[in-house]
Amino acid sequence: MRDRFNTEINLLKHHLLNLANEVCAMIEKTALALQTLDIKCATEVIQNDAAIDLEEVEIEEACLKLIALYQPVAADLRLIITLLKVNGELERIADLATDIAERIFLIAGNQPPEAHKIDFSPMLNEAQKMLRDAVKSLVNRNPTLARIVILEDDTVDRLDREINALVERIFEKDYRFATYAHHVATISHAIERIADCTTNICEDVIYLDNGAIVRHTLRNQLAIAPTPPVED
Numbered sequence: 001m002r003d004r005f006n007t008e009i010n011l012l013k014h015h016l017l018n019l020a021n022e023v024c025a026m027i028e029k030t031a032l033a034l035q036t037l038d039i040k041c042a043t044e045v046i047q048n049d050a051a052i053d054l055e056e057v058e059i060e061e062a063c064l065k066l067i068a069l070y071q072p073v074a075a076d077l078r079l080i081i082t083l084l085k086v087n088g089e090l091e092r093i094a095d096l097a098t099d100i101a102e103r104i105f106l107i108a109g110n111q112p113p114e115a116h117k118i119d120f121s122p123m124l125n126e127a128q129k130m131l132r133d134a135v136k137s138l139v140n141r142n143p144t145l146a147r148i149v150i151l152e153d154d155t156v157d158r159l160d161r162e163i164n165a166l167v168e169r170i171f172e173k174d175y176r177f178a179t180y181a182h183h184v185a186t187i188s189h190a191i192e193r194i195a196d197c198t199t200n201i202c203e204d205v206i207y208l209d210n211g212a213i214v215r216h217t218l219r220n221q222l223a224i225a226p227t228p229p230v231e232d
Contacts (some may be wrong), residue, residue: 005070009079012062016083016090019055020135023090023097026052027131027194030097031124034187037108045101049094056091060084082208086138089197089204093131096190096197103183103190112177116170118184120191123159126152127195134201143209146202156195163188 026048033041063084066072072080111117130149137145163184170181206214 001070005066005072005076008062008066009076012059012066012080012083015055015059015062016087017135017139019052019059019087019090020138022048022052022055023094024128024131024135026094026097027128030100031120031128033101033104034120034124037104037111039105039108042101042104046098049098052091052094056087059087063087078208078211082138082204085204086201089201093194093197096194100187100190103187107180107183110177110180112170112174112180116174116177116180118163118166118188120163120187123156123163123188123191126155126159127191127198130156130195130198134198134205137202137205138208141205141209143206146205149202150199153195153199156192160188160192 026045029041030045032038033045063080066080067077070076130152133145133149133152136142137149167181167185167188170177170184200215203214206212
């Protein structure tokens, strides 16, 4: 019985790792599409979302099957719960990447002058790094790396506020580009949410390590001061 359980758990972890790698690749393609306004690349991101959805359902069903068949407890149950929660976060990240790709169609033909164009590269690079490190922390069961990634979310939040400050200036200076500014704000928020989902994955890694639920307490434990608002 134990050998069968271990075999199925290993298959489940392998399946989840494949999903994580696919989502990381999806984010990289989304970043490329956004930076170059490549419609073909954006289309591929959107088309890939259906396959991610199917995999997410398969992994969830496998998790529930393991719980029903083997009634795991303690560390085994914690592992399955972690895999189930990470699975959901990965699917949400893929949805957010799809949302960004759809916005590319809306801004590609409505570009403002260079002075108003928004560079998403710093924010995207940080979010991609966070996701890669979050997956690494899960694979290696490394709560220390998970905590480091959680701290990096402050950087993405700051960049989101900076972009929103630029959006406000576009509205103030030239309302002709209000539609573009609206799409920019939506894209920025989606990237920020990708970082939030990545943070959730890292919190799940910490839960896997010691059973602690740190969702609302970790920042206080680490005595992290909030990032000050962006000044105009």
